[in-house]
Amino acid sequence: MRILFFGTPDFSVPSLKALLATPNIEVACIVTQPDRPQGRGNEIQSPPIKKLANEHHIAVIQPESIKKIQDRFIEMINEFGPYDIGVVIAFGQILPQNVLNIPKHGCVNVHASLLPRWRGAAPIQRAIMAGDKETGICLMKMEAGLDTGAIYATEKISIEEFDNFEMLHDRMSHIGGKFLASKIRAIAEGSLIPQKQTEDGLTYAHKITNEETDIDWSKSAAEISRFIRGLSPIPGAFTTIKNKRLKIFEAIPVNPLKTGKFNCGEIVAVDSVRLEVQCADKVLNILQVQLEGKKRMPLTEFLKGFNLKPGEIMGAIKH
Numbered sequence: 070m071r072i073l074f075f076g077t078p079d080f081s082v083p084s085l086k087a088l089l090a091t092p093n094i095e096v097a098c099i100v101t102q103p104d105r106p107q108g109r110g111n112e113i114q115s116p117p118i119k120k121l122a123n124e125h126h127i128a129v130i131q132p133e134s135i136k137k138i139q140d141r142f143i144e145m146i147n148e149f150g151p152y153d154i155g156v157v158i159a160f161g162q163i164l165p166q167n168v169l170n171i172p173k174h175g176c177v178n179v180h181a182s183l184l185p186r187w188r189g190a191a192p193i194q195r196a197i198m199a200g201d202k203e204t205g206i207c208l209m210k211m212e213a214g215l216d217t218g219a220i221y222a223t224e225k226i227s228i229e230e231f232d233n234f235e236m237l238h239d240r241m242s243h244i245g246g247k248f249l250a251s252k253i254r255a256i257a258e259g260s261l262i263p264q265k266q267t268e269d270g271l272t273y274a275h276k277i278t279n280e281e282t283d284i285d286w287s288k289s290a291a292e293i294s295r296f297i298r299g300l301s302p303i304p305g306a307f308t309t310i311k312n313k314r315l316k317i318f319e320a321i322p323v324n325p326l327k328t329g330k331f332n333c334g335e336i337v338a339v340d341s342v343r344l345e346v347q348c349a350d351k352v353l354n355i356l357q358v359q360l361e362g363k364k365r366m367p368l369t370e371f372l373k374g375f376n377l378k379p380g381e382i383m384g385a386i387k388h
Contacts, residue, residue: 070093070094070095070154070253070257071095071097071150071151071153072088072095072096072097072153072154072155072156072172072253073100073146073149073150073152073155073156073171073176074088074096074098074099074100074118074156074158075100075101075155075156075160075176076101076118076156076157076160077101077116077118077159077161078117079117079238079242080158080159080181080238080241080242080245081118081158081159081160081179081242082118082121082242083242083245084156084158084179084242084245084246085099085118085121085122085158085246086121087249087250088246088249088250088253089125091250091253096127097127097128097150097152098127098129098130098146098149098150098152099122099127099129099130100130100131100132100160101116101118101129101130101160102116102160102162103131103132103133104131128149130142130145132162134162135162135164135168136162136163139165139167139168142168143167143168146171147171150171152171152173153172153173153174153257154172154173154174154177154253154256154257155171155175155176155177156176156177156178156253157177157178157179157211158178158179158245164176164211165213166212166213169211169212174256174257174259175210176210177208177209177210177249177253177256178207178208178209178210178211178216178218179206179207179208179245179248179249180192180206180207180208180209180216181193181204181206181241181245182205182207182274183204183205183207183223184207184220184223184266185266185267185268185272186201186270186272187272187274188215188216188217188272188274189215189216189273189275189276190274190277191274191275191276191277192204192274193234193237193238193241193299194234194274194277194299194300195274195275195299196228196274196299197228197237197295197298197299198296198298198299198300199295200291200292200295201228202227203225203226203227204228204237204241205224205225206223206226206241206245206248207220207222207223208220208221208222208223208252208256209221209263210263217266218263219265219266220263220264220266221256221261222248222261224244224245226240226241231298233297233298233299233301233302233318233319234298234300234302234303235302235303277300282300282304282305283306283307283308284296284297284306284307284308284317284384285384286308286334286346286347286348286383286384287333287334287348288348288349289322289349289350289351290322290323290348290351290353291322291351292348293348294320294321294322294353297317297318301318302318302365305317305318305359306318308334308383308384309384310381310383311381313360313361314360314361315358315359315360315383316358316359316365317355317357317358318356318359318365319355319356319357320355320356321353321354322348322352322353323345323351323352323354324351325345325347325351325352326343326345327379331347332347332382333347333348334346334347334382334383334384335347335383336377336378336379336380336381336382336383337352338352339372339378339379341369341372341373342368342369343368344377346383355368356368360375
């Protein structure tokens, strides 16, 4: 079986590895995003999928925009064809229908939610932030719409109480890779019939914007804790204190040390090992942070170099 593979970030790596380890499967060509500057030094870095492809001497194509060079792109991938099936995992560009039609049996997408819940760009983050108890992997027959295709198979995955985005992302990527490898032949041979998606429970996982990562202290401690976990470690939820930006990577709701009437965002208690901030109901004990211009660190290390007092306010109250 010859596969045309579309993928870019770390999430797609376990699936490619699983396919490469599956007998009688050949990944004939890989399409990924262009190399881009990353990190503080803005050094040009290849996508994780390209690095893996190079290790296995697989042809790689890196279009800036498939839409803009559609005819030329089709010529390029056909040079390495024919293909039995296409696999698309977190590629990062919309694929036109004439590209999806190139493999003999179309393209299957590995999507990180139980569709139709959390169609779109950020399903793992949105599931955590919403307080979902479970999510999963969907193998979906791709069509031109946004995650609207029929479903071949699903694998449910529990969201644990203290899962953050990184933890759930890594677990789902490995489960997704094994799940894909176990079903790919049945999908290509037509013995696994896709079922049309229902519209019941439809939600959209819109892309996380920078503006959205600002913590709203007027929400409940549980909501803010989920918000922080859903954005940890990237892009990171933030607040402000003493006119400085402070990212928070870990925080848990607790019963306050002190009782009384406090404003949302107000520091209720602080000592060498504790930083409690008032929310709409309980307080949130902050455990891991990163002050602008500094490295990420445990709260205990942060408090050694940054003096905070009860009564000081974090962020701005939103209405």
